[in-house]
Amino acid sequence: MLPLTTGYFAGYQPMQVLFGLFAAAALTGAILIKDRNLKGMLWEALAVSLILMLGTYLAHNTIVNLANRKIATGFDFLDREARFEISESLIPYSAASTxxxxxxxxxxxxxxxxxxxxxxxxxxxxxxxxxxxxxxxxxxxxxxxxxxxxxxxxxxxxxxxxxxxxxxxxxxxxxxxxxxxxxxxxxxxxxxxxxxPATGWTAALYGLIAGVVLAVAATRVARLRQDRTGEILPTGLVAILLVIGVPLIAWLVGGAPTxxxxxxxxxxxxxxxxxxxxxxxxxxxxxxxxxxxxxxxxxxxxxxxxxxxxxxxxxxxxxxxxxxxxxxxxxxxxxxxxxxxxxxxxxxxxxxxxxxxxxxxxxxxxxxxxxxxxxxxxxxxxxxxxxxxxxxxxxxxxxxxxxxxxxxxxx
Amino acid sequence: MAIEMTGPATMAAPAGAPRDVIGWLRENLFSSPLNSVLTLISFGLIVLVVPPLVRWGILNAVWTGGLERCKAVQGTGACWIFIAEKYRLILFGLYPFKEQWRPLLMTVVLIALLAASMNRAFWRPWLGLAWLLGYLAMGILMWGGIFGLAFEDTDKWGGLPLTLILSVNAIAFSFPLAIALALGRRSDLPVIRMICTGFIELVRGVPLISVLFMASLMIPLFLPAGVDINKLLRAQAGIILFTGAYVAEVIRGGLQALPKGQIEAADSLGLGYWQKTGFVVLPQALSLVIPPMVNSFIATFKDTSLVIIIGLFDLFGSARLAANDPAWRPFYVEGLLFVALIYFVSCFSLARYSRYVERLARQGDQR
Structure with a gap:
């Protein structure tokens, strides 16, 4: 939270003047000086001082405007109650949430x-x-x-x-x-x-994840083997069996809920x-x-x-x-x-x-x-x-x- | 599945190949079992989609008469008289009805200038002068206030003229910014390079809508108390900054495509940075990027439809305005399709133009 005192605002105008002077000095130097390296650095200094001048000007205006309109600043509002409903959400949410x-x-x-x-x-x-x-x-x-x-x-x-x-x-x-x-x-x-919701379905979900991981691993192993020996393993068939079979077995073991x-x-x-x-x-x-x-x-x-x-x-x-x-x-x-x-x-x-x-x-x-x-x-x-x-x-x-x-x- | 690598356009029929209908069908539609299946599926899709559309859009549609006839066919046929009834609202927004010849004339002038600029034979200094005069005339037409024209403020501007104004200005005014950013990003000075790269990546990383929100809600906070810029100008400023970052990347592509020998030749002639850039680098780089520039223009033209979210009534916004009339509300889809057609025709022809310029450039290379 920035302290909203007049003294703080007052700090901006001298800063703008200062950056303006920097910019003017850099510009004069960049035009007059012949040395290429120094010239480049002065152009950079000019760009930076102009940006800082504009930045402090906008920041100053914004702080004055916000104070005039009595709008708070800072991110404290994130912890306050939102008081509006959201029609769909992936996590628990109510109007009382933040x-x-x-x-x-x-x-x-x-x-x-x-x-x-x-x-x-x-x-x-x-x-x-x-x-x-x-x-x-x-x-x-x-x-x-x-x-x-x-x-x-x-x-x-x-x-x-x-x-x-x-x-x-x-x-x-x-x-x-x-x-x-x-x-x-x-x-x-x-x-x-x-x-x-039933244990069988949860098991099938984990089974699906495990099946996909196993299928990827099996494909990798087959590829390595092919690189080494030239032997082609039926990866496609194995992968399909793993992706379908593992969750199916998990579902059956979990009690086959229907x-x-x-x-x-x-x-x-x-x-x-x-x-x-x-x-x-x-x-x-x-x-x-x-x-x-x-x-x-x-x-x-x-x-x-x-x-x-x-x-x-x-x-x-x-x-x-x-x-x-x-x-x-x-x-x-x-x-x-x-x-x-x-x-x-x-x-x-x-x-x-x-x-x-x-x-x-x-x-x-x-x-x-x-x-x-x-x-x-x-x-x-x-x-x-x-x-x-x-x-x-x-x-x-x-x-x-x-x-x-x-x-x-x-x- | 057979992939035709050479592309259909370059396929020449062998001498003595059957040119009759059956031969063509066998060659193009039933060359293999898979192809036959694909043909039948496509045919099925067409049969499924086209007849209902034709029934809704043409056979059952209402072309003349009044609202009560539309009510009778609602759901089974289109109500095109909605367009006939509301086309002036859709095309010109809230601009005073009696004065709508002014935005119409402005649109004609702008499209004429755009069309003239598309022709390479007209790329002469007088085209720039024509644009300057055109801008002046367009400003007078839209704002008025002199020559006995009533003053119309920007909050009444809308429809197709607004869409055109926003997109043409976006490209025109972002161009110098984009050149500066592109040169800055390839500059030898590390600080300048960092500033330009930072700006470009920042803008390209955020959605346009956030830039428009910033333009409409934050710019008033940035300005000293008492200074007020109207909403249209703020939105335009936001779109220009946004477009600038994208066009800068397009121009950078042109700068990178330039053979290094060109720059070395300029250096060996003893040219300074500005002479080298102005006389050697930019003219060549910019003519390389004309086709992608046209594509940026198409993207900007489509993107300006987002100003509706901050409450401006461009072509799309005024179509929604027209459908706000409770009596006509059920026929909103017809209005949307009308607007979609205008966008489609404009963007499609611009895309064709971009392809044409690309071909011209390639022919130039081959000489």
Whole structure:
């Protein structure tokens, strides 16, 4: 907390004058002095003093304005009671929780929609990208149309179109569509059954994680063995067996529970099962489909960048088209595809901030509510920016690490 | 799955290949079992999607008449008279109805200038003069206040003209900033390099919406008491700073693509930093980055739709405004599709133009 005394404010103007004098001196020196090194340093000094001058000026104005408007400063508000509800949350939250916890809820919601969006966008994008290069004329046209149509409309418009389609075109809750028994689609969201909590299901979940880890390990071992002896082990089959088999055994050992909580219409709402809100679905659907168009273009460019001789060599060896695609084209194309696709992942994460437009409670929309209640614009916007900056840097670091790990090791 | 590596455009039919319909079908749609399955799936998708859309959008749609006819087909057919009824609100926002010829004329002037700038033959000094005069004329048209035109404040601006103003200004004014940032990032002076890199990475790491919030909520705090900048100008400033960081990276790409020999040649001629940059480096680097610059413009054009969140009525915002009319609310989707069409046509043709410039540049290299 800065001490809000007049003496403190008064300190700013002399500082501005001082920095101004520095700037003037540096400028004169930079023009007059001929020595290159010294000249460079003086230009730098000029830039720094100008920035400091502007910085102290803005800081001074901000502190005066905040004091005039009786707005508090500092991050103390994070510990105060938030007094607003949040429609969906991954962790326990109520109106009695703190602003800090509300922001955490928002951040987790941002992560949820971004991670799920990235997964779907990658699957759709890579698929469409490959399809846009087939010999099949019709498929090529459809894939091209998909990319052009999606890319040339603003992402915010996509989000609104999805949201409007869900809330205007789907029936109200009481006449919810039920394409499959137990699953209901309505303008208030999608409802679907979930297993009743039981040890068997928990065991199956852990089994699934263990199965995936084992499958990855088995693939690694097989690869090492192939490198050493040339013997090819059936890794695909083993991996599928592990991923399906281990959770299945865990489920059977855990008592093979079969009870499901199925949503049923009671009064004004569904009870049982679980639901996806229209807000989440609109943001998730729009972001992943929009981003998939860009990833499709990256994939296409990446595959085209693989030299034609590689594919001809594969055909000469008598490999099937599928093996050529998986073992020759994709690993090489991946190195070209990855850097621009990392950018698309970052864009998707940043675009999730548009959730605020349809009311999905992501970090930005909760910070916005907090900002309106507390008036502490500087703090709230700084939190948004810092969190996104940290997320972006972390994603870049992760993808750079992955990029390095798949790089060709040259002799 | 067979991947066509050379791309469809360069595939030439072998001499004597069957050119009839059946031959074409067999070649392009049913060349292998997998291809046949793909064709059938695509065909199924088309049959599933297109007829309902045609029914909703054309056959059952209401093209003439009044609201009651739309109410009758609600849910089964589109209500295009919503567009006919509200197109002026959607296109020009809250600009006074009688004066809407002014933003219309401004839009025409701006699009004419943009179109002229797309033609390489017009890249002469007089084009810059035309832009200056154009800006002056556009300012007079939009604000008015002289020549007997009534004064219209920026809070009444809206619709397509606002979208165009925001995006064209964003590119035009971020350009000098971007050049400075790009040169700064490649400068030999470590402090300057750090400042420029820091700014670029900071802005590129945060979403545009946070920059717009900052522009609309924090700029008033930064200014001394009594000084007030209107909301449009604040949003514009935010968009310019944001675009600047992205364009700077595009320009840096051009700077990096420049052969080192060019700079060494300039050094050996004894040129100073500014002469070298102004006469050798920038002209070549900038002409290299025209296609990606057009792509930045497309991105900015789409991104300006975000100003709706801080309460400005651009093209998209005024479409929402039109749908606020309770009677017409059910036909919001039609309004959104109309706006989507305008965005699509603009961005698609710009993207085509970018491809064309790229091809021209490649032809230039081959000479």
């Amino acid at each position: 602003y800090g916890r509300a922001m955490l809820v928002g951040f987790l919601n941002t992560l949820k929609v971004s991670i799920l969006g990235i997964i779907l966008a990658t699957i759709l994008g890579v698929g469409i990208g490959i399809l846009s290069l087939t010999r099949n004329w019709l498929v090529r046209q459809l894939a091209g149309g998909y990319v052009h149509f999606l890319r040339n409309i603003p992402v915010l418009l996509h989000i609104f179109l999805w949201y409007t389609a869900i809330t205007n075109l789907l029936p109200p809750l009481r006449q919810a569509l039920s394409p499959v028994p137990g699953i209901y689609l309505s303008q208030r969201g999608f409802f679907y059954p979930v297993p009743e 009870a499901f909580s199925v949503p049923a219409l009671k009064g004004f709402n569904f009870e049982g099962g679980t639901s996806i809100s229209p807000e989440f679905f609109a943001v998730f659907g729009a972001l992943s489909v929009y981003t998939s168009a860009y990833i499709a273009e990256n994939t296409r460019a990446g595959i085209l960048a693989v030299s034609r001789g590689q594919i001809e060599a594969g055909r000469t060896l008598g490999l099937s088209e599928g093996v050529i695609l998986r073992q020759i084209i994709l690993p090489q194309a991946l190195r070209v595809i990855l850097p621009p696709t990392t950018n698309q992942y970052l864009n998707l994460t940043k675009n999730s901030s548009l959730s605020v437009a349809v009311g999905y409670p992501d970090l930005v929309s909760i910070s916005n509510t907090t900002l309106n209640q507390t008036g502490q614009a500087v703090e709230c916007i700084s939190i948004i920016m810092l969190v996104y900056l940290a997320t972006s840097l972390a994603t870049s670091a992760l993808m750079n690490w992955y990029n390095r790990s798949i790089k060709v090791v040259e002799r």
